[in-house]
Amino acid sequence: MGRLDGKVALITGAGRGQGRSHALTLAREGASIIAVDAPEPLGSIEYELASAADLADTVKQVEALDRRAIACQADARSQEALDAAVADGLAEFGQIDILVGNHGVLSIEEFWTMSEERWTEMIDVCLNGMWRAVKAVTPHMIERQQGAICLTSSINAIETGPGYTHYNVAKAGVLMLMKNVALELGGYNIRCNCICPGATNTRIANWQGLYDRFLGEGATGEMLMDASRNWTALKGRRMLDPQSQSNAVLFLVSDEAADVTGVALPVDAGHLILPGFNHEPA
DSSP: OOTTTOOEEEEESSHHHHHHHHHHHHHHTOEEEEEEOOOOOTTTTTTTOOOOHHHHHHHHHTTTTOOOOEEEEEOTTOHHHHHHHHHHHHHHHHOEOOOOOOOOOOOOOOTTSSSSSHHHHHIIIIIIIIHHHHHHHHHHHHHOOOEEEEEOOGGGTOOOOOHHHHHHHHHHHHHHHHHHHHHHHHGGGGEEEEEEOOSSSSSOSSSSSHHHHHHHHTTTTTHHHGGGGGGGSSTTTOOOOHHHHHHHHHHHGGGTTOOOSOOOESTTHHHHHHHHOOOOOO
């Protein structure tokens, strides 16, 4: 018996990284999966995003667990596309019990030099796209008078970071979106919570521009992994495995958290309790 037997979960950003980990974790606990991602490049993002092949591979891995899954290509910037993914999921499975809003992108630049395109794309994907995803599943969940929603925010919603203003603003918005969704949908027995990941070892944190920014030009992923020991309070931790985030998602969408709503749960190996650091002392 799995904790999610008979449930159906729609997961955005499911092509790889945390989204794929969430899909496999929920599938191992019995859920059928609607895997959603947008295999298209974004003009302001410097690393390669998940591909259609990545999304198909997520479905294949879920099916290898003897669970049902479908792939839906949908850009979080399009309400029509997300509505279509929900419709496809309902046509296939007849219900959607869980939404894991996991999609997101990252770029790094000082706010006063970045283009409006870069700012707007970040807000539209990471914040507006979360609203669209929640909006897409809500009528069905209200009709059934039940549902569990888990959105991916970030520790960057809580702390500042140089070069991250657009990202931090978007993720902070996700936190308030979650709280208001929890408030407005509580009367329909629909719960909404967030995870706030710390540094996690996925593609979003593994690209040359990020290495150069934090460690100097020509730095490597291995150097970043070693440096990340300074970002956690718990012994022996480096950049976290995506499974750590998936474990938290599983709890929040399961009946074990039936009375938990409106909560932002940091999964950061104690990063947020570390003392402050002046990155540019004057």
